[in-house]
Amino acid sequence: xxxxxxxxxxxxxxxxxxxxxxxxxxxxxxxxxxxxxxxxxxxxxxxxxxxxxxxxxxxxxxxxxxxxxxxxxxxxxxxxxxxxxxxxxxxxxxxxxxxxxxxxxxxxxxxxxxxxxxxxxxxxxxxxxxxxxxxxxxxxxxxxxxxxxxxxxxxxxxxxxxxxxxxxxxxxxxxxxxxxxxxxxxxxxxxxxxxxxxxxxxxxxxxxxxxxxxxxxxxxxxxxxxxxxxxxxxxxxxxxxxxxxxxxxxxxxxxxxxxxxxxxxxxxxxxxxxxxx
Numbered sequence: 001x002x003x004x005x006x007x008x009x010x011x012x013x014x015x016x017x018x019x020x021x022x023x024x025x026x027x028x029x030x031x032x033x034x035x036x037x038x039x040x041x042x043x044x045x046x047x048x049x050x051x052x053x054x055x056x057x058x059x060x061x062x063x064x065x066x067x068x069x070x071x072x073x074x075x076x077x078x079x080x081x082x083x084x085x086x087x088x089x090x091x092x093x094x095x096x097x098x099x100x101x102x103x104x105x106x107x108x109x110x111x112x113x114x115x116x117x118x119x120x121x122x123x124x125x126x127x128x129x130x131x132x133x134x135x136x137x138x139x140x141x142x143x144x145x146x147x148x149x150x151x152x153x154x155x156x157x158x159x160x161x162x163x164x165x166x167x168x169x170x171x172x173x174x175x176x177x178x179x180x181x182x183x184x185x186x187x188x189x190x191x192x193x194x195x196x197x198x199x200x201x202x203x204x205x206x207x208x209x210x211x212x213x214x215x216x217x218x219x220x221x222x223x224x225x226x227x228x229x230x231x232x233x234x235x236x237x238x239x240x241x242x243x244x245x246x247x248x249x250x251x252x253x254x255x256x257x258x259x260x261x262x263x264x265x266x267x268x269x270x271x272x273x274x275x276x277x
Contacts, residue, residue, distance in 0.1 A: 035248055035263060035274040039072030047216060048266045050257040051091035056264045058271060059086050065099065067114060070262050073275050075112040083108070088216075090134045090181065098141065100133040103230055107133050109143060118156070125158055132180035133190065144177050144189060151187065151203045164203035171197065171208070183219035190214055196224065197236075209237055218257060226258045248274060 043066070045058040054070035063086055066172070067076035080086075082102040091099040096117075097110040105119040121270070122130050122143065129146040136142050141154040153162040168174055171194060179190035186206065187199040195210040196217075209224070211217075217226040224235040230253060232245040249252060252268035263274040 006047070018111065036277045037248075037272065038262075039069060039273045039276045041072050042269065043271055043272040044269070045254070045266050045271065047088070048245060048255050048257055048264060048271070049091050049216075050262075051094040052259070052260045053094050054259045055091070055094060055256060056259075056268065056271065056273070057089050057091055057097075065089055065114070068271065068273075070259075070273070070275075072271070074258075076115050078110060078114045080108065080118075088133070088179065092135045093139060096135065096139050098133065098135050100130075102131060102262060105130050107143070109141075120158065121156065122158075125154065125160055127152060127154075127160070128210070132177045134180040134182055134187075136155060136182055137182055137185070142180060142182060142187060142203075142268070146176075149175065151189070151199065153203065162203055164199070165205070167197065167205065170205045179214075179216050181217075186219075188217075188219060189202075191193050209235065209240075211235060215232065216255065218259070225258060227253065232256055232258070 023120050036145040043058060044061045044191045046061055047059045049054055050056045054069050058066045060066060063081055065078040065086060066074060069075050078099065083106040084103040086099055087102040088100045095112045095177065099108040099110065105122045107122065108116050109118045126171050127143055130270045131146045133141060133143045136153060143152050149166045149168045151164040152160050156160050165185045175191045175194060177189050181188050185201050187201065192213055192215060195208055195212050198207045200206050214226050217224050222236060222238045224237060227241055228248045230250040232247060234243045234245065247256065247264050247265065249267060249272060253265060255266045257264040261276050265272040
């Protein structure tokens with residue numbers, strides 16, 4: 001663990017930080033004006049996600065998923081190479097994890113110990129070209145099937161229980177999504193070229209947001225958080241306004257996550273964990 005380093009944030013973003021911390025942190029105290037580096041974990045990661053228990057999950061370049069707690073201690077690992085490259089992890093529920101293997105059209109679910117619970121070979125249930133997958137609010141699975149441009153919901157009996165309309169009807173062109181997440185009653189489907197398409201929890205098209213160039217993001221309440229250069233951008237999809245929060249790291253930043261009292265930053269060489277001062 002490195003020595004704690006205070007990171008002073010620009011006082012000009014006081015309103016923004018107050019807004020973010022009011023939502024993200026349970027304490028009712030005023031927003032902090034600084035962050036402290038709690039730990040730096042050397043690793044070679046491709047992407048990260050996090051859960052409500054403040055665990056952070058790293059997809060490593062060696063095709064493993066490693067889980068670290070809010071202090072940076074390694075608490076779990078999934079090493080599964082039979083199904084190819086791990087494309088994404090959904091930790092919406094830390095007790096029902098989802099691991100998506102796009103190249104082999106396969107989804108695994110895991111328990112809180114990161115043991116595999118279920119295997120979904122999607123081609124066996126009529127889904128031939130899944131490009132994105134996530135958990136649903138009821139712990140079933142959503143996938144986007146590029147073969148017919150539809151969202152499909154799968155239950156625990158390996159049955160497709162719902163199929164949306166062809167999404168190209170709404171956007172007027174084929175889409176190439178690379179990220180899918182369900183939060184707060186909505187499904188968010190990301191196409192880096194088109195932006196974010198939003199559906200209700202039944203898969204009915206609702207809205208679109210022209211946030212192009214993204215490959216992952218975080219949804220908290222009515223805000224979409226994503227990294228752009230050395231900033232966390234916060235898009236309020238109720239007001240359509242965007243605010244910026246500067247990061248304490250300005251070299252090699254790949255992805256960021258905010259959870260209660262923690263800021264996680266994945267760089268080219270390490271996972272940095274910051275806490276409130």
